[in-house]
Amino acid sequence: MIFLQLLISGILIGGVYALISLGLTLIFGVMRIVNFVHGDMLMVAMYLSYWLFTLYSVELYTGLFLVIPVLAALGALIYWGVIRFAIRRSHEASILATIGISIVIQNAALLLWSSDYRSVHNEWATHSLQWGDLRISAPLLIAFIGALLVTGLVFAFLHYTYLGKAIRAASMDRFAAILMGVNPQRIFTVSFAIGTALVGVAGALLSSVYAVHPTLGTQFLLISFVVVVLGGLGSLRGAILGGLLIGVVETVSAYFIGASMKQLVYLLLFLVILIVKPAGLFGKRIPEVNQ
Template identity: 40%
Template structure:
């Protein structure tokens, strides 16, 4: 293998890992919600779209740098998720498992159609000076926005890890995930914890939307594809397994990147679906999920 081929391989690998980091951030939010509430949020990608359009609106109206939009998009995402859990999902009661699928699907339709009314159907982008700039290291060139997105993902996931394992709130979240009744008996307000977790999951999706905005076009239904990717990531890593979601996101990013480079970019999304089907066939509990033996 000559030097050019080696450099091309490593450049493709690095781009796949950075893209996979974003997938990991999206999947972590979905996995966190499922781990605590046993709910799959089918509107997850639509919340990512909200983050993208908040960034677009702030840039066009106030000329705010896309990354500074994180200061708005993350709190808005958290507040929206918290409110949805407290005022929509909690009303489902014992029907939460099945009802949440329909409720979140409906929310996704409401969000995408609201964005369509507000911003139109045409794909829209933002023009910033660093959008086309690259960073070069050892012959490998990486897009600056993609590098920032990868580093931002690392910071967010590290912060989540500190929250879960170094704070009282984190202990309450883990207790609610492991045994809600036991947590209630110890004085944990599990309903509030679930609302906080849903808010965090939505905030992660909104953050991912902000990080993606300098890289992609925004359009009202952009979230549909990312809901699918988030679901693939969580299944690859094991539903509810946060470290697994991170690894699953990286694996998906690398598979897509290598497949697009060495096979065809036209089938980029198909490579992840093939990996998804193989995991379902060979290890349905996911790469890091636990096998449950039925007695």
């Protein structure tokens, strides 16, 4: 019974990890850059939801309608302001650039909002559903359902719209996509905006589950790296399965080994994957793309 409980909790949080990782892997797949700002965007979205709720009593789920466009705009801005220049240079340049932005954002958050932990206490926050011995946290369940819906929307977008298909095409073969008349700058901007908006949705959904503080992003960035590498860099399906798997592994190990040690387990898992199957579950060896 306890195992079922852990499995369900793990899958629920895993769904949110999947959503976070989906954005990361989308950006990687199209631009081949590892985006260290990704976790901080989660933090920004959580603060945004927190302040909307605290100052203006905007419910988290209504707040999404503001969080999504703001985060998308922020993503586009980061791309146009910085990444666009770094991407033409080496991998190291884009890594350093995104780490740089990450430091700026974290410190800005520290300056603006101090290092206090803040969480949204809405009416759902402490609710849980109960079936026999099973307890399911209401905000987590809502977060999972929200993540599922948004993931479905992203897949529909990528498969049934021209822009979405162009994004997939560019991530498979950028050169060929350009030959089709695809404007790569436009695709990069849109991908960065969508990737950031996705992590924004995750942030809003999580703001009643976790307390937000300026360096919260780092811990989620680490998780999403593990998820993305596990699933295969750039693979969207991989990100979803990887997210669910890491969610379960983390929850189970937190119960049996202790919450402070749970990172150890998935980091070990991460190492094993890197050694045994470096391309990940759904990964292929991706050619380097030069521009």
